[in-house]
Amino acid sequence: MEYDFRNIEANWRKKWAHDESYKVTEDTNKKKFYVLDMFPYPSGAGLHVGHPLGYIASDIYARYMRHKGYNVLHPMGYDSFGLPAEQYAILTGQHPAKTTEQNIARYREQLDKMGFSYDWSREVRTSSPEYYKWTQWIFGLLFNAWYDLDSNKTRPISELIEKFEDNGSYGVNAHMDEDWWKTYLLEADHIFSSHFEGEFTDTDWKSMSQAQKEALLMNYRVSYLADSLVNWCPALGTVLANDEIKDGVSERGGHAVEQKKMRQWSMRISAYSERLISDLDTIDWPDNIKEIQRNWIGKSSGARVRFQAEKEVTIEVFTTRPDTLYGVSFLTLAPEHESVEVLTTAEQRDAVADYVSNSKLKTERERMAEKKISGVFTGSYAQHPLTGDQVPIWIGDYVLAGYGTGAVMAVPAGDQRDYDFAKHFNLEIKNIFAESDLSEKAETSKEATLANSDFLNGMNYYAAFDAVCERLVELGAGEKRVNYRLRDAVFSRQRYWGEPFPIYYENGIPRLINTEELPTELPDVDAYLPTESGEPPLARATNWERNGMPMECNTMPGWAGSSWYFLRYMDPNNHSVFASEERIKYWGQVDLYMGGAEHATGHLLYSRFWTKVLFDLGYIPFNEPFKKMINQGMILGRSSFVYRIKDSNTFISFERRKEFETQRLYADISLVDNDKLNIEGFKNWLPEYANAEFMLNENGEYTCGWEVEKMSKSKYNVQTPDELIEKFGADTLRCYEMFLGPVEQSKPWDTKGISGVHNFLRRFHRLFLENETFSVSSEEATAAEMRVVHKTIKKITEDLERFSWNTVVSACMIATNELTDLKCNKRQALEPLVVLLSPYAPHLAEELWKNLGHSTSVMNESWPVAENKYLEEDNFEYPVSFNGKTRFFLSLPVGMSAADVEAQVMAHESTAKYLEGKTPKKIIVVPKRIVNVVM
C-alpha cells in the first residue's frame, strides 16, 4: 500500500465538506483567534503557485491554533469589484457580475484542492448587494460625521449642528480645509460679511437656508463633496487616488495622469494623520510596512511664517528650517497659488500669464521629468518679518501647490533647490553660516553654525529652532507647525463595476438614502462606458433616480469594500447590522493578517482609517484592525529557454549555443525537467516546432537555459498549483511551498526540490507500514525513540510560535529519518507525530489518524507537549577549542561544575598536544555549550 495521495486527498476533501468540519461558531468558553488572509481579486487567469504561499502559511497557523484549543476564525472571500471585469464587459458586453461569478468559481475550485480550513459559510464578496449594503452604510456614517480636534475623535454631525444652533462656530474645533472660508467670499450670494474668516454666530446659522446650511456642513463632513484638484486619468476615464499612481502614471495600465479640478467625493483621512502614525507603535507589523506608511503620511515639523506682501496680501509659507529665516532672499509661489494674480505687476503680467498657463499644460510627470529650472518674477515684494527687508516674490514650478501652503521662503544658503533657483536667476545668496563655503552648493547640515542671523548667531538648527519660533509668535508672524504630506482620499470613480453611492441630489444638495432602503443596487446599463457627454456609466441607466431626483453617478473605489471586510466575516449573514456587537466583541482584532506588502499605502492605510472611524463612533471596541501582520514574499517564475540557430529550425543545447548564432526562445516550463527538454513534447507543443531538429549535448540530452522572472503567460513560466497537486498531491505542495524558505522572502519558483518533500511524506507514511499494510506496534517506545519525538515536538512548537514555517518541515524530515533508522513503528511514538504533521499535511494526517483507530478528526486533537523527562540527556558533548578553534570533543555529565569540566579538559590526553607546551592563560567554560582554552 503505497502513499496513495490522490485517493486520500479526494476522500478527505469530500468528508470535510460533508461534515462542515471547518465551520466555526462563537463560543465564549473558548479563547478566540482570528487568522485572516488578504482576500483576492478573482482574476480570469486563476491562481499560480505564488498566490497560495500566504494562504498555506496562515492555514497552517490556523490549524496549529485549533490544536492548541483556540476557537479559530479563518475565513475567505473575494474582493470582487474591479477594473478587469469591467474592461472585459466593455469589450464583450457581458455583465461584469457574470465574469466575476465564473472567476470566483474557478478560484474556489483551486482553493478547495489545497485543503484549506476555511469556514466557507462565512464567505463574503464585496460585489454582492448583501455585502455592499453595509459598505454604503459605512459611507453614510462618514457622511454624517465630522472630526473634532478637541477630543481627537470622529463625532456625529448632529452634535455639530447642535453646537451651531447654540453658539455658531464658536467653540468648535473641527478638522477642515484651512482655506475653506475663502470660497464663501467668492460666491455670488454672500451669506457672510467680507470680514468672514470662518467664524459665524448661531444667528448666522439660523438665518441660513437649508441649502446654505448643507453647503456649510459639507466643509466639516468626514466624507465630503468638494471641488478638488484630482488625478485625472484620461485613458482610464476616471480619477485616481494618490496610492493608485506610481511614478506619475496610473498603477494599472501605466497611463498618463493629469491634475484636474473636479467635484468629487473625498474622505477626510488627513484628519487622522497623527493617529495613523502614532498607533503604528501599538501593532506588530513588519518594520518596512510601518516605515512606508510613515513616509506616506509624511510628518514634518517646522513652522509657518507669514510675510506681508503688497496689496494687503499675506504670504504664508511652511518651512522645516525656520532657523535659516535670516537667509531668505526671495519667496517662491507655486504657479497655482491663489495670490499669483493679485501680486503680479502690470509689467510682469504677460510673462507670468505665459508661465502659469505653460505649467498648467504639463502633467506632474512632465514637470518632474524636466529637470530644467524655470520661474518668473511677479514684480512684487514682501516684507521679511524679522529684518523688514523687501524680498522679491517669484513663481516657480518646483513649488507644489498641494504641499504645505503652496509657497516657500527661499533660503539659497540652506536649500539646494533654492540655491539652484537663485543661481539660475542670479538672485541673492546670503551666507548665514559661519563656516560654510557656498560657492558650489548649499549647506544643508543641521549642525552648521549660524551667522549673520542676529540673535541666532552661533546657534545650530537645534538651538535656533525654538528661539526663532518664539520670536515669530511674539511678532505674530508665525508659529511652530507640524505638516503632513497625506492628502484627503478621492472617493469617486467614474466606473460601473463598483459600489453605487447611497446618495441622490435634491436641488443639487446631496442627500443620504436611509439605512432601511439600502442597498442601493447597481442599475443595469446598455454599455459599460461613459455617456456621450462624459458622464460616468451609471448615467446610462434608466430610472437612476429617486422620486424624480437624480442619483449619484459615480461609484466607490476598490478600497471601499476591502476597508472593513474583516468585520463582516464575524457575522456575514446579519441583515440588521454590519456585524453584531457581541460577535465583534468576541472576535475582536485580527490576530494574524497575512498578505502582500504591495497594499502598504492603499488597503492597509484605508482599513486603519475606517477602523478608527468605527471605533470613535462606538461601533467597535478597537482602533486598529490587524494586530499582527506578516507579508509573504513574491514567488517568481523560472523561465526556460531553447536556442534556435538563426534562420533554421534546428535547436542547439545550452552548452553548445555559442557555436552558432542563435535566437533565444521561451520553452514552456511543463516541457522541461531539471533543465532537460522533453523533445517530443516540444515538437508537439507548437506547430512551428513540429519538424524541429536538435543538436544535443555530449550526454545526448537537450539542456535549456533559464532566467528568474515574474510569472506570466507570455513567458510560459507560469506554474499552476493544479498540475503539481495532480502529480504530487496538495499535502506535498503545502509542505514544499513552506520548505522553500522564509515566507517573507521573495524567491524563484523551482520545482526541482519538490520530489524531496514528496519523498519525505512517503517515508513518513511508510513508518506506519509493515509488509505493505498498515500496522503499528503497541509496544512501549524506547528512550531513544521518545527523545526523537519530544525533541521534535519542542522544535516544531518553538518554530511555529516564531512563525518559522520552513524549519518545521526540516524538523519533520529529521524526525522521520531518525525513526526510520530506529525502525520505530510504535504507536506511542507515531501518534503525536501525526498531530504535529497535520497542519502541514492535513489529508495524510487524517488518513493515518483514522487508520490508527480513531473515529474523530485529528484536527481537534490537542497539540502534544514536549516533556523534559524525555529530553534530558546525561552527558553533553563539549566541543573543546583552543584559541577559538575546535579541536576535539569530550562527553561530560550535564550537571558537572565549570571547575570540574576545566579539570577534565586539562586532564584529557589531546590537550597537551594542542597546548604546544604553553600554559593556558584562561579557560572559558560555558556549561552545556563550549570550552575554550586561551593560550
Add this chain to the structure above:
RNA sequence: GCCCGGAUGGUGGAAUCGGUAGACACGCAGGACUUAAAAUCCUGUGACCAUUGCGGUCGUGUGGGUUCAAGUCCCACUCCGGGUACCA
C-alpha cells in the same frame, strides 16, 4: 538623493541569546538491486593542501574593529532588492 531590507557551498536555505558554520533538501558523483529502466536503498559531496593513516590551512559580499569566541555586535565601503521624492 533620502528611508528600509538583504548578501552564507553548484542550488533553495539552516544556525532562535555572541558559543561546533553549512542542518534539511535539491543537484552531482559512486555503489547495491535489475536483462534494462523507473522506483528504492547505501556512500560521498564548502575550497585548498595532505592522503597509507593522522591531519592541516582557509572560509558566511569587501576592508577594519570589539571579544576568550563574530554569519551574528560596531565603523567604513561594494553590490542587489523594496519604498519614496522638486515635500520646502
